[in-house]
Amino acid sequence: MPTLLIAILTLGAVGLFLAMPGGRADTRRVGWVVLAAAGAVLLALLLRLVPGADPRGLFAGFALVAVFAALRVITHGKPVYSALYFILLIFAVTGLLVLLEATFLSMALVIIYAGAILVTYVFVIMLAQQSRPAPYDVKSREPVWGCLAGFLLLILLARQIELFLVPAQRTPLPAPIAEAPGTIEAVGVPLLTEYVVAIQIIGLLLLAALVGAIAIARRRPTTRAESEGDE
Amino acid sequence: MTDPxxxxxxxxxxxxAVIFGAGAAILLLVTALLALAFPLYxxxxxxxxxxSMIVLAVMLVLILSATALCILFERKIAGFTQDRYGPNRVGFWGLLQPVADGLKFLLKEDIIPRHVDxxxxxxxxxxxxxxxxxxxAIIPWAGQVRWPWMPPDAPPLSTQVANLNVGFLYLLxxxxxxxxxVVLAxxxxxxxxxxxxxxRAAAQMISYELPLGLGLLVVLLVSGTLQLDQIVQQQAATGVWNIFLHPIAFFLVLVSALAExxxxxFDLPEAEQELVGGYHTExxxxxxxxxxxxxxxxxxTSSALIVAxxxxxWHFWGLPGPENVTWWAMLIxxxxYLTKVALFIALFMLVRWTLPRFRFDQLMRVAWQSLVPIGVALLAATAALTYLGWQRNVWASLAANLLLLAVLLRSAARSKRPVTARQEDLPEIDVRPTT
Amino acid sequence: MRDDDIIVLKEPELTPAERLYLPQILDGLKTTLRHMFDLQRRHAVVHQYPEQTREDTGELRTANYHGVHRLNKDPDGRVACVACFMCSTACPAHCIHIEAGESPWPDREKYPVQFDIDELRCIYCGLCEEACPVDAIELTPLYELVSCTREELILDKEKLLQIYEETKGIKPRRNPPVTDYGLTGTQGLDVAEPNMKRKV
Amino acid sequence: MPKIIIDGHTIECRSGIPVLQAALEAGLAVPHYCYHPGLSVVASCRLCLMEMKMPNPKTGQMDWAPKLFPSCQTPVRDGLEVRFRSDPVRENQQHVMEYYLLNHPLDCPVCDKAGECYLQDYTEANGPATSRMVEDKTKNPKKDIGPHTLLYQDRCVLCSRCVRFCDEIAGTGELAVVGRGSRCEIDVLPGQPLENPLQGNVVDLCPVGALLDKGFLFKQRVWLLRSARSVSPADSRGQTIWIDYNEAGIHRIRPRYNEKINEWWISDEARFGWKHVHRPDRLRQPRIRQGVALQPARWEELPGLLRAPFAGVAACASPAGPGGGARLAQPPSLLGRGQGEGQGIGPLAAVLSPMLTCEEAWLLAKLARSLAPQATLVLGHVPVSGHDQTYPNGFTIKAEKCPNRRGVETILQHLGGPTASFQEFLAQAVEGRFRAAYVTGGYPDAWVTDPVAAALARIPFLVVHDLFPSALDGAAAVQIPGAAWTEREGTFMNCDGLLQPFERALPPLEGVKADGQFFYELLGQPGLFRAQTVRETMAAELPQFSEVFIPRDLPKRAH
Known part of the structure; x- marks a missing residue:
């Protein structure tokens, strides 16, 4: 079984690599075919392993959209489209979270990611690269290493899933948290009691990052002579 | 030359008579049809x-036609504030202008320039x-209703499309x-x-989401819930609207809603005078x-949210309260609710034809240097009140608000420049001749 | 420029209330609201155009309104224009097209064989009227200039003369012709009179 | 080089010229009517009077003389000091101007001279704004004095330039000043109208609107015209001209000063020889023979269509190949039968019309030779009419009525190889030696006589590049519309070997391509045809083309 999974994931990794932007159009098409094949096999495998699974549910829909959008984020040539697919991905994940009754988390995801962070991304992308990606952007994509890392991560995850799926060790799915309307409480109370130190440390880190960013980005007042000398 | x-x-x-007669006839016809089809639905x-689905469908139709009417309304208000009549050619009082506008939009050539994405x-x-x-989806249009044919012990139906427990977070x-x-256009x-x-739109929207969120958080602290219907019910039950508790929060939300x-x-993204038409130029x-x-x-939407x-x-003193869930109470x-929303829309339009447009740096300054600090201060004050358990105490809240206002006035008096000053980092220009 | 010629303008100091902006906004809203409900002023200011025209209210200044052009006729009923091209030279919109020819009358040298004005290109500045040495082209107070095609709005000589016939009463020719080469008709001596009077 | 002092400025000038001429060449605006550098001096207008320093007879010192001197009659000499900016001179000018305006009608709006009228300009600059005369102005009827010219006597200032021109330059003397005193008039003798072949110049000479061209009468106002420097194709002398044109087309042609050829004058042939440019029957579209009729074609398909058969003909002719026929890229229907192989003369001929510019002739010759190294280059029909006419002062009208025979000949001589005169070409064509020919025309008049048409009809693949339909239409396989010389730019070499460039005035007719541009495309060159660029490449091989002669433009009113 692990061999089969590893084979499928390797296939997926190869397909993804082929589908990465920068290659020739037909190579990329081949990559997509490979990816689709790997996905189909994986789906079939999962369906066989989990007898009661219903692939027609909302979960499957959201999950498929999420996977597709995630792939497009990294395979699309234009940064703006990548960002838009990212937003689509976030919506799919939001759907998944809503299915898990984690409404607060889902809304927070939309507000923070789609509403703020990605708008900033789009903003920056629009400002930065009007015609085509800069050479350093193209270079830094490093499709080989990216695919390899993702592939390793997926192997580890699959290993876990496989362990989880072995019937002897199967544990019942954790039930949704009892009082559904209290999800805000369910998130908020632990944040301010159990994890309060962690939260503070994270806050501190973010503050440090913010200050650092400002320090880097600050325009230093230069005299004219200096600025001319720089050029 | 016109065709007779x-x-x-x-x-x-x-x-x-023609317009109102036709309107009444259509209304009668619809009512009759609804009455005839009653057993069906x-x-x-x-x-x-x-x-909820029915509410969704009805409200969608209502609001889409309301937007069309809004355009007429806006043009009328624009006309009135400028000592004109506004559109008054198509139909009585220009009432058919939205139809003409719609027809024009539909029949115009739909141009897709060659160079676009x-x-x-x-x-x-x-x-x-x-x-x-x-x-x-989450506007609580008319509270709750229990139809006459339903058993009296059945839970009343909500007139919200979706009663999300995250409430106005969803709106946000x-x-x-x-x-x-706007950005993609x-x-x-x-x-x-x-x-x-x-x-401009991107920068503006990100900036004004903060004061909006802060204003909403104040309401959240006061009411202790995110669900709009519960917030409304609280206000209806006590008869104290949140505006009386936190006028400054209302102001924050109002300004941010305008900007959003x-x-x-705050219409800088489409500023005609500077940007031709802004994002919808093409x-x-x-x-x-x-x-x-x-x-x-x-x-x-913004008006409905602010009203809620x-x-x-839907509350008004002397009119049916939350305990009255009959169908006629629902209609009232x-x-x-709709009246209040309409009043707010009128306010929005009046503001548009009264105030000049901000410059972009002023816009940013208003958001980051005025609204956000005010919001934070107000939030802190409300948190303190909540901690003391006085969050719905009118006098305590008003006192806090007044205190904040006084501080603001004082700082405004102290500051050397108005909130929206000209840019100081512009170099000094020496107008004297060089010779 | 001396230093004391320079007036340094300072932004006026704002009061705290003005700095807070809110009272000012309310002030503005008050103004707009006042206008919104000022029915009397609205009725006084606005004309309901097709039903109510400026002629009705007597506000149309026929003497200097810049409307559709006309080509004047001399006392003998001939076109007064001498085809000197001054109007088309002065025209900033290049909307006047003239073709000149030898006139069929003994007392005149030149007359316009063709005289077209593209009313769509025209900006109604009135420079043609100023440029005309014989006051032949004039702008009438007619402002209802509509047609179903663009071609109809390129007015030719006949149409322009027709407009003269229609507007003779509204806007009489202001000056008698002032040149001395037989424009006012056949009476040669009458011509010299205005010329002499014009000497400064 | 004498040095004179005008208004305190020292000016170096040519010797032997009047002070007025020196002042005008130095850029001073000295008013004058009667003086013209090409005519004898009469000093009759009294407008150019100046103050001059002379030895005072009492003291012997140099001093301003009390009386004014006509500057047009005073030759320059070294050290002469004169002044125009002084009160006596101004006063004199004002009085003289008032006198000239006494009877002058105030009809500038209808006068065709307005805009280039000396009287109008001087009046506007410093003349009297009003008239003190209260009597009626003298009215003189206009007179028809010739086939091209009208005389408006009441506008005349009696400068006698036109009379002197007819006496001195044309030598015909039709015009005279008749009458005396205030009844002086310009007139012709009964039965002897002004109709010498140079008579158009009197209109240009006239400083006011007295003499007017019937052809230009009332057509346009001069300020609405633009001018292009051009060279007349009327005869082989290469008279330089201004083409006055605007959006509506050409309106008139004026002489352009040229000290080497025509000075201030041009012949009437050059002046009125532009009407063919606007003839309505000009060819406007390339056409290709399909079946019996010529069918419209697109310019884009022409290069391929022409190069292939020409190259095919050349391949046939080369001794290398019986297989050459197989390489024919053209359907036989277009090409017809082949003859004349191995006769020493290439079956391809290019006829270079003397109406072509040097650059165009060069490009076409190069094209023919690049397609078929043995192509015969032919100097086209050279129209000749009558004999050379020389006028008293040396102005010559050539009998050869084409501008560039010499230029084409120079190119043909340089290229060498098989060349032929037009007559030889016709003779060989009658024998059927040519299988393909590119014939250029461009003549203003019909030039295809019956023998020409008959000879050319023997050529199976005939390309005719011409302005107008002709008897060749029935024989041509391809008909290409040419552009008139006003629509092209380039260089003409005149009969004395002088190379003169000219500018384009009008765009080619809609649907027509300038000849040079078309040849350029036929050669497969990218971009736009620029005469100067082509001329520079020519000059690399042919040093005669390295230098062109462009006469200097005279300052305004310097004559």
Missing amino acids: TIKRIETVLRKP KPLLSSQFSF KPLFLLAPALALAASLLGF AVGSLSVYG GYASNNKYAFYGGM ANRAP YSAMKFAMFFLGEYAHMI LFFGG KLAV
């Missing part, structure tokens, strides 16, 4: 899900309209999405004016109309 038949039709349509009214160009107006319409989330329509148009419009809807004086026909509709739909949060939603509540 057209002229005759115009004259006929301009008679009030009676079961649908009884379950929450199907009832086509998928995004097509997507943008759809996004703009859809994001604005999404918000209506979908509101933040409306920026994409600006990007896809491949036109510098559109592009500037898009950039790209309304004047759009024509129905796609242009969709931006238009989106803007007005956004305005209606600060003005007691709906009417009250």
